[in-house]
Amino acid sequence: MSLHITVFPASTQSGKEAIRALLESDSKSTVKAIYRNPAKAPVEFKEHPNFEATQGDVATGEGLDFSSSQAILYIPPVTYDGTDQGQFATQTAQNVKEAIQRAPSLKKLILHSAMGAQHDHGTGVLRLNHISDRILESVLPEVQIVKPGWFFENWTDALKTMRSDNPSFESTFSPPTHEIPMLSVKDVGDYLAQALLDTTSRPGISSVSLFGPRHYSSLDVKEALEQVTGNKGELITIEKDRLATYFAAHVPPAYAQEFADMVIATLLGGTMAGDFEYGENTVRGKTELVDGLRELYAKQTE
Numbered sequence: 597m598s599l600h601i602t603v604f605p606a607s608t609q610s611g612k613e614a615i616r617a618l619l620e621s622d623s624k625s626t627v628k629a630i631y632r633n634p635a636k637a638p639v640e641f642k643e644h645p646n647f648e649a650t651q652g653d654v655a656t657g658e659g660l661d662f663s664s665s666q667a668i669l670y671i672p673p674v675t676y677d678g679t680d681q682g683q684f685a686t687q688t689a690q691n692v693k694e695a696i697q698r699a700p701s702l703k704k705l706i707l708h709s710a711m712g713a714q715h716d717h718g719t720g721v722l723r724l725n726h727i728s729d730r731i732l733e734s735v736l737p738e739v740q741i742v743k744p745g746w747f748f749e750n751w752t753d754a755l756k757t758m759r760s761d762n763p764s765f766e767s768t769f770s771p772p773t774h775e776i777p778m779l780s781v782k783d784v785g786d787y788l789a790q791a792l793l794d795t796t797s798r799p800g801i802s803s804v805s806l807f808g809p810r811h812y813s814s815l816d817v818k819e820a821l822e823q824v825t826g827n828k829g830e831l832i833t834i835e836k837d838r839l840a841t842y843f844a845a846h847v848p849p850a851y852a853q854e855f856a857d858m859v860i861a862t863l864l865g866g867t868m869a870g871d872f873e874y875g876e877n878t879v880r881g882k883t884e885l886v887d888g889l890r891e892l893y894a895k896q897t898e
């Protein structure tokens with residue numbers, strides 16, 4: 597049976613890769629992708645006969661129509677508009693919950709979350725995922741919570757600075773030998789598509805961690821960046837006590853401490869430090885860091 601699947605917000609990194617994997621699969625499933633601005637749907641998706649882009653926003657609840665779908669993928673977005681992150685997470689998850697309750701044909705929710713989201717405090721901005729998980733985990737007979745590690749795509753800027761006249765890059769992970777779970781968003785999308793298409797009934801709430809083939813340290817990142825760019829460069833480590841100042845230059849300052857706290861949670865002795873074991877509920881991604889960075893580099897330089 598071919599399924600009808602809704603993915604939203606579709607312009608998120610994981611949403612885009614999940615749609616790509618769904619459209620590439622042999623399943624013949626049809627995909628409805630909800631965008632704040634449907635004009636942002638990639639041309640290659642729009643040209644696919646099984647793809648439809650519609651307008652909707654999880655912040656207001658408008659356009660969240662799942663009535664023709666059997667399975668949906670929700671990726672809770674982070675807000676940068678000044679709203680408290682916890683308040684935003686609560687409002688958006690409530691909007692999604694109400695929309696799900698208006699769609700009786702719906703059987704399964706795949707809920708994108710994050711490594712560490714099971715902790716109710718001490719994970720900084722990831723409290724948004726903790727809140728979404730708690731509000732939505734029982735909303736349908738089948739809910740799977742998917743918790744990926746750190747995306748390779750977060751090193752996109754590092755690839756650029758490694759190509760400058762004085763090659764260098766900044767890493768928030770210290771000490772430089774400390775390894776954390778990192779993986780490619782493509783592997784995340786592949787897993788999400790597979791979970792959406794799986795018609796085996798698994799009633800109840802399940803949770804899976806998505807890690808890469810192995811964990812990586814800042815020194816591993818340096819080595820991979822050097823290999824991909826062909827440039828030797830300097831690793832500039834942002835120590836724990838400078839993280840909030842660092843993030844204030846990258847996100848609206850009101851959110852800087854929460855981003856710093858998220859990173860601190862992954863460091864030695866942090867809230868998430870005990871969560872990095874590969875276990876029976878861990879899916880191991882295929883893509884090695886150097887290969888993921890090579891693909892990003894190719895896109896930057898094409």
Ligand SMILES: NC(=O)c1ccc[n+]([C@@H]2O[C@H](COP(=O)([O-])OP(=O)(O)OC[C@H]3O[C@@H](n4cnc5c(N)ncnc54)[C@H](OP(=O)(O)O)[C@@H]3O)[C@@H](O)[C@H]2O)c1
Pocket residue numbers: 605607608609610631632633636653654655671672673674675676708709710711722725743744745746747750
């Ligand atoms: N980044 C990581 O390494 C990582 C790792 C694990 C888990 N996660 C989780 O993945 C989720 C996405 O995080 P991300 O930072 O990686 O974001 P992202 O995938 O880059 O997605 C951000 C996009 O969401 C879209 N969006 C749609 N509705 C929105 C709304 N109402 N408010 C704000 N944005 C909206 C925006 O696209 P338009 O402007 O086109 O509408 C925005 O560009 C989060 O739950 C995060 O915790 C991220």
